């Protein structure tokens with residue numbers, strides 16, 4: 001069963017990377033993701049059922065995700081609405097659109113069609129099927145993450161980072177912040193939708209309610225990862241996101257498996273995820289404070305020493 | 310090279326807070342001019358800079374740069390020609406990025422592409438450029454770790470990397486201690502001379518304004534009340550300036566009196 005946690009965690013990490021782009025790199029709290037992950041799942045499932053093949057279906061999911069992100073960015077840029085509200089608007093509208101994509105059904109199963117997780121066991125037939133799924137997912141996620149890291153090292157990728165930290169710098173450098181937001185939010189939601197398409201194939205169905213609470217889950221994974229180690233290098237940040245995502249899925253697994261002992265049901269998971277984010281923030285905050293206190297103590301003792309000498 | 314015709318700026322028109330910050334400004338700046346801009350707090354110096362660089366649209370009037378009407382051009386497009394440094398050292402650099410990333414982005418204006426500019430030659434160039442401020446060995450450090458003075462000097466170096474046609478300095482040494490202010494000022498002087506920049510600099514130090522550059526402009530209540538150049542400027546003294554102010558405005562140079570040196 002442990003392979004399952006890793007597969008889920010790896011798929012989830014693509015989505016978390018998308019959330020990392022909006023939340024950490026662009027410094028823009030974007031809630032589009034709740035809608036775009038379901039849009040990606042729905043699009044992927046319907047394209048596969050229509051016989052488009054796995055690759056083209058996933059590319060289409062990515063493009064649909066990019067469009068979701070662009071929708072939020074246009075609302076935010078043109079109407080000067082805060083990013084948070086723009087995201088909520090897109091997310092709400094997407095719920096209806098996703099039902100349309102799914103042919104007005106809340107749930108569409110992927111039966112008797114070729115999906116990633118029917119191809120992987122064949123491609124890696126030397127492995128038991130659950131490990132083949134893990135290997136296939138790992139390779140795919142690794143490639144996507146490597147492309148992303150390479151992108152963030154380019155001049156354009158670096159500009160996105162600068163936008164999040166100081167918009168005035170971008171303007172002074174002759175760049176239109178609106179264009180960078182289109183690129184950033186498009187890329188972010190493209191990844192999120194891609195993750196949705198992978199998830200639909202893994203669980204064998206697409207669901208209009210798939211995205212509920214995804215933004216908060218992604219944040220939880222990012223924060224879990226940030227406890228692991230400190231870094232400002234994009235390749236390590238990416239690794240951290242993947243580890244955090246797997247850790248989050250592992251926690252959820254433990255909750256499902258042993259939660260009943262303390263009376264926890266899956267209905268409680270949203271509450272627990274929220275509490276996880278809050279306590280992560282609290283711990284980060286206390287850590288910083290205690291570091292400051294330690295520095296203060298050290299400084300004071302030095303002054304004392306100098307005084308005594 | 311820069312022309313302002315009848316430029317007027319009203320903040321929050323039609324409200325009780327309506328404020329006429331620039332009133333019918335006419336200004337012609339020649340290529341190579343180095344202008345010191347003085348005036349009491351609230352006289353409209355920053356508003357003038359914001360209008361030139363396009364932080365907000367002007368209420369009326371026309372702004373031309375190098376023969377091109379830029380009155381309606383968005384701020385980021387004007388940035389191709391105009392380099393600007395604010396009083397606040399954190400505004401000109403991205404604090405959560407390394408010095409070298411900041412410098413790499415400053416090498417050219419405009420949208421960046423999918424290429425890698427962090428080459429060996431460029432790193433060498435960056436090292437050379439930050440040598441005067443002793444940061445050659447810290448290129449990988451985040452800018453947020455620098456002191457205000459170091460950060461402002463870095464901003465200046467970055468702004469000059471793309472050789473702006475017009476440089477606007479808004480009290481860019483005011484937040485620094487005297488020693489750091491001197492370092493940044495020397496570097497400013499050096500770059501202006503080396504690159505032959507056209508520059509307008511806001512300062513509150515009248516003695517300095519008389520000594521620095523070839524032209525001096527004084528503003529009060531949104532108007533230009535004094536504009537002197539060359540020989541006439543060199544012969545000025547601080548008491549002359551204060552007297553001139555009294556004569557033109559019929560009041561004393563209140564808020565700047567304390568700064569007379």
Ligand SMILES: Nc1ncnc2c1ncn2[C@@H]1O[C@H](COP(=O)(O)OP(=O)(O)OP(=O)(O)O)[C@@H](O)[C@H]1O
Nearest residue numbers: 320321328330348349350351352353354355356357
């Ligand atoms: N965004 C704004 N909204 C409303 N009023 C403003 C705004 N910016 C400036 N003002 C007003 O316009 C007038 C000119 O302000 P400005 O900042 O240009 O003065 P300044 O000459 O730069 O002063 P200082 O020496 O203090 O920097 C002031 O009365 C100010 O209150």
Ligand SMILES: [Mg+2]
Nearest residue numbers: 354355356479
């Ligand atoms: Mg000012």
